[in-house]
Amino acid sequence: MTLKKITLAVVTTMALSGSIGFAQSVNNQRLADERDGSNWLAYGRTFSEGHYSPLDEINTNTVGRLQLAWSLDLDVTNSITTPLAVDGVVYLGAGHGIIHAVDGKTGKLLWRYDAKATEFGGTKMRVGWGIKGIAFWDNKVYAGTTDGRLIALNARDGSLAWSVQTVDPANGAVITGAPRAFNGKIVIGFGGGDFSPLRGYVTAYDANDGKQLWRFYVVPGKPQTLDGVASDSVIPMLEDSWSGQWWKYGGGGVVWNAMTYDPEFDRLYIGTGNALPYNAKIRSPDGGDNLFTASVVALDADTGEYVWHYQTTPRDVWDYDSTNDMTLATIRIDGQDRKVMLHAAKNGFIYAIDRTNGKLISAEKLGTVTWAERVDLTTGKPVVAEGARYEDKPAFLYPSFQAVHHWLPQSFSPRTGLLYVPALEMPSEFGAEGVDAENWSPRQLTPQYTGLNIGVGDVPRDAGYSLLKAWDPVAKKIVWEVETPGISNGGSMATGGGLVFQGLADGYFHAYSATDGKDLWSYYAGVAVTGVPITYSVDGKQYVTITSGPLNGATGGFGSVSARWGWDPRVHPRRLLTFELDGTAELPATPPPTPALPLDAPSFVIDEGKAKQGESEYLECVLCHGMGVVAGGGAVDLRASPVVLSMEAFTRVVRDGSLRDRGMPPFPEFTDERLDALRHFFRQKARESLAAGAGTQ
Numbered sequence: 001m002t003l004k005k006i007t008l009a010v011v012t013t014m015a016l017s018g019s020i021g022f023a024q025s026v027n028n029q030r031l032a033d034e035r036d037g038s039n040w041l042a043y044g045r046t047f048s049e050g051h052y053s054p055l056d057e058i059n060t061n062t063v064g065r066l067q068l069a070w071s072l073d074l075d076v077t078n079s080i081t082t083p084l085a086v087d088g089v090v091y092l093g094a095g096h097g098i099i100h101a102v103d104g105k106t107g108k109l110l111w112r113y114d115a116k117a118t119e120f121g122g123t124k125m126r127v128g129w130g131i132k133g134i135a136f137w138d139n140k141v142y143a144g145t146t147d148g149r150l151i152a153l154n155a156r157d158g159s160l161a162w163s164v165q166t167v168d169p170a171n172g173a174v175i176t177g178a179p180r181a182f183n184g185k186i187v188i189g190f191g192g193g194d195f196s197p198l199r200g201y202v203t204a205y206d207a208n209d210g211k212q213l214w215r216f217y218v219v220p221g222k223p224q225t226l227d228g229v230a231s232d233s234v235i236p237m238l239e240d241s242w243s244g245q246w247w248k249y250g251g252g253g254v255v256w257n258a259m260t261y262d263p264e265f266d267r268l269y270i271g272t273g274n275a276l277p278y279n280a281k282i283r284s285p286d287g288g289d290n291l292f293t294a295s296v297v298a299l300d301a302d303t304g305e306y307v308w309h310y311q312t313t314p315r316d317v318w319d320y321d322s323t324n325d326m327t328l329a330t331i332r333i334d335g336q337d338r339k340v341m342l343h344a345a346k347n348g349f350i351y352a353i354d355r356t357n358g359k360l361i362s363a364e365k366l367g368t369v370t371w372a373e374r375v376d377l378t379t380g381k382p383v384v385a386e387g388a389r390y391e392d393k394p395a396f397l398y399p400s401f402q403a404v405h406h407w408l409p410q411s412f413s414p415r416t417g418l419l420y421v422p423a424l425e426m427p428s429e430f431g432a433e434g435v436d437a438e439n440w441s442p443r444q445l446t447p448q449y450t451g452l453n454i455g456v457g458d459v460p461r462d463a464g465y466s467l468l469k470a471w472d473p474v475a476k477k478i479v480w481e482v483e484t485p486g487i488s489n490g491g492s493m494a495t496g497g498g499l500v501f502q503g504l505a506d507g508y509f510h511a512y513s514a515t516d517g518k519d520l521w522s523y524y525a526g527v528a529v530t531g532v533p534i535t536y537s538v539d540g541k542q543y544v545t546i547t548s549g550p551l552n553g554a555t556g557g558f559g560s561v562s563a564r565w566g567w568d569p570r571v572h573p574r575r576l577l578t579f580e581l582d583g584t585a586e587l588p589a590t591p592p593p594t595p596a597l598p599l600d601a602p603s604f605v606i607d608e609g610k611a612k613q614g615e616s617e618y619l620e621c622v623l624c625h626g627m628g629v630v631a632g633g634g635a636v637d638l639r640a641s642p643v644v645l646s647m648e649a650f651t652r653v654v655r656d657g658s659l660r661d662r663g664m665p666p667f668p669e670f671t672d673e674r675l676d677a678l679r680h681f682f683r684q685k686a687r688e689s690l691a692a693g694a695g696t697q
């Protein structure tokens with residue numbers, strides 16, 4: 001009863017406030033409604049995670065008239081994220097946990113809540129780049145924060161309703177993924193499972209008060225204790241698939257991105273990450289598939305009990321997470337309607353999996369894949385290519401650690417029956433030479449924790465290229481593809497207007513024809529548009545919304561290949577952009593691309609020995625400041641930094657954390673000697689770049 005009263009009060013206040021619609025409570029029925037396109041209530045819009053809206057006012061005929069309706073500049077450090085639209089209000093989670101409510105018609109900021117993750121995050125902030133999305137249930141907005149809290153805010157005014165710490169505050173677990181809401185529950189996983197010993201799990205909380213309801217562990221804990229495994233039935237299966245002392249290193253399998261609630265079966269599907277460390281000789285030396293890493297796992301949504309799983313990459317050694325979207329669809333195969341899940345895993349295969357029982361229906365290569373020849377449809381397992389496990393010598397393989405399809409969402413149009421997947425063509429060398437598997441003592445919170453031989457060298461501009469691909473899951477073929485620039489573009493959205501939207505790293509936002517990929521519309525935003533688009537309507541008018549801003553840590557860390565656009569995190573804005581037919585808003589001017597210009601400081605005398613030590617210390621910085629000390633937008637370019645020239649200023653930033661709230665985490669454990677070594681390394685890199693002609697092209 002009390003709840004009802006509160007709901008009514010909200011309705012009244014918001015209705016009185018004028019242009020903004022009133023927030024009706026969001027429930028399973030609304031989240032399952034594929035037909036009503038006026039809202040975007042969840043990360044993938046509806047439970048099916050199709051990133052599809054039936055709205056069609058903006059369509060193949062009218063899209064030429066699509067213009068800016070409004071824009072809102074955001075004071076956040078990461079803007080690669082997916083908004084929601086609920087009854088005329090756009091809700092956006094960005095940065096490390098900063099939630100906004102914005103009038104969907106005018107762009108007026110209604111409220112802003114800052115969870116202050118940089119203040120509480122400690123060392124976690126070294127491996128977290130910001131959040132990718134939020135959830136909505138009843139009258140509350142839910143978000144994870146980088147430091148590992150799940151927070152619930154009252155949608156009306158942004159006040160905090162409750163907050164729970166979902167991970168150990170002292171370990172390397174961070175939240176970047178969006179929570180999911182169903183059945184009065186909020187479920188959340190976490191990330192960070194590449195850089196420190198983590199054991200993956202997902203937790204369900206009561207949407208009302210944050211009380212924990214269930215937790216499912218993805219990998220086993222220490223034998224004998226097997227603590228926390230949700231169902232006894234899975235214990236033998238898990239034990240048989242691990243060897244050695246994996247629990248010392250966590251085991252991995254973190255659920256850092258996709259989860260899909262399936263109302264037809266009342267199940268939650270979770271996509272699990274890589275096994276940890278990547279080097280299997282350290283993790284599970286005597287064999288084992290290492291369940292349930294790199295898998296999709298179906299859980300009973302009410303209890304968290306295991307139902308079925310399908311492992312896309314058994315005994316993963318390539319960081320081939322299975323954490324990408326799991327889109328629900330019903331498609332006609334051999335004359336039969338099949339309830340499938342469409343999943344383009346990081347390993348390069350695109351899978352159709354039968355949702356009733358987890359059995360594989362098809363698995364095809366979506367791009368160049370050399371680590372496996374094919375997937376055997378009878379065993380459901382990949383046929384791994386010879387040498388691909390790099391046990392004796394390094395292997396040069398497709399796809400790279402960056403996948404064919406990574407986390408930026410695919411979309412599925414029930415009108416065309418096609419799945420639109422942002423895809424990548426890029427190889428990597430995988431190798432563990434020089435790593436002593438028996439006496440392994442890695443540096444946590446650095447890429448060294450993978451157990452591979454990872455250097456910090458630059459990634460050349462032509463390391464790879466990207467495409468938007470339209471995949472027919474019935475015919476199992478690519479129907480069309482368009483080449484997109486660089487390697488880090490945005491997520492896709494399909495609409496009932498026959499359009500597919502995607503924003504690109506070069507600053508353009510595009511609408512393509514959903515049937516043949518023809519480029520029908522584009523808009524130059526003056527900075528990368530690598531967020532995930534949504535669409536909604538207010539008073540019968542359709543809007544399209546997306547975030548823009550420099551690439552962030554995860555996508556901006558690839559040295560020259562990320563830096564080629566010249567987006568500077570201190571120069572170029574983070575924005576929420578909204579479009580409508582015949583919009584008349586002017587985009588505030590942005591400075592032109594400004595590639596970093598390494599500083600010439602001839603009076604700095606470089607000590608080769610110190611610079612060499614600095615190169616090894618740089619493992620702590622490379623995730624944000626970029627391979628080869630070439631920053632791609634996630635942080636400032638340290639070859640161009642005057643701060644590096646002064647030991648005092650450098651110490652203030654790096655050891656004392658003077659830029660903490662702007663996303664530069666403090667490193668209090670760094671001695672003067674380590675700091676000085678870093679400075680020499682940065683100066684050496686600056687000088688090398690200048691000698692190679694940087695700034696003169």
Ligand code: HEC
Nearest residue numbers: 125126620621624634635636641642643653659662663664
């Ligand atoms: C999690 C990402 C992240 C990591 C890891 C990181 N930084 Fe930063 N750093 C940043 C960001 C973001 C900024 C820019 C903040 C701003 O806009 O003021 C920055 C700024 C700096 C600056 C200031 C430069 C200037 O010209 O103002 C220095 C120096 C620096 N970082 C050094 C380091 C060193 C050394 C390491 C490793 C020991 C490191 N950073 C690790 C994100 C990171």
